[in-house]
Amino acid sequence: xxxxxxxxxxxxxxxxxxxxxxxxxxxxxxxxxxxxxxxxxxxxxxxxxxxxxxxxxxxxxxxxxxxxxxxxxxxxxxxxxxxxxxxxxxxxxxxxxxxxxxxxxxxxxxxxxxxxxxxxxxxxxxxxxxxxxxxxxxxxxxxxxxxxxxxxxxxxxxxxxxxxxxxxxx
Numbered sequence: 001x002x003x004x005x006x007x008x009x010x011x012x013x014x015x016x017x018x019x020x021x022x023x024x025x026x027x028x029x030x031x032x033x034x035x036x037x038x039x040x041x042x043x044x045x046x047x048x049x050x051x052x053x054x055x056x057x058x059x060x061x062x063x064x065x066x067x068x069x070x071x072x073x074x075x076x077x078x079x080x081x082x083x084x085x086x087x088x089x090x091x092x093x094x095x096x097x098x099x100x101x102x103x104x105x106x107x108x109x110x111x112x113x114x115x116x117x118x119x120x121x122x123x124x125x126x127x128x129x130x131x132x133x134x135x136x137x138x139x140x141x142x143x144x145x146x147x148x149x150x151x152x153x154x155x156x157x158x159x160x161x162x163x164x165x166x167x168x169x170x
Contacts, residue, residue, distance in 0.1 A: 063123035071150020100145035
């Protein structure tokens with residue numbers, strides 16, 4: 001969900017990391033535009049699904065959290081859950097979350113290197129996210145993790161305390 005990225009129109013985009021899964025996504029989203037953004041490097045498999053302002057939708061699918069709408073972009077990480085669990089077994093579910101967390105960690109590091117910020121979004125709605133993309137109801141593609149990248153906003157509600165700070169008052 002791209003909101004404010006120089007040279008990229010706002011809208012919904014898809015990056016399929018495994019080329020063997022592109023056909024799966026094309027079958028699930030036949031009405032998508034499937035055009036790469038202008039000047040997108042050929043080695044980056046990023047394609048547009050549809051252009052337009054999706055900030056409000058990004059916030060709504062992320063439990064009405066403005067952080068999903070206020071940054072440069074927000075990400076929903078998807079997996080073909082049934083196929084993965086049938087192929088690898090139920091224990092693979094944990095590995096899928098580990099992998100999305102590793103991707104999130106890489107996004108954290110890249111954002112910090114650019115002097116911006118990033119954060120995982122712990123609360124999100126799978127079905128509304130699927131609806132936003134236009135996935136058919138029966139499709140087994142599921143979102144496992146959401147993430148956002150953008151300018152840093154300090155939240156005054158959060159505090160950092162030293163370990164055992166409460167013992168200083170004894």
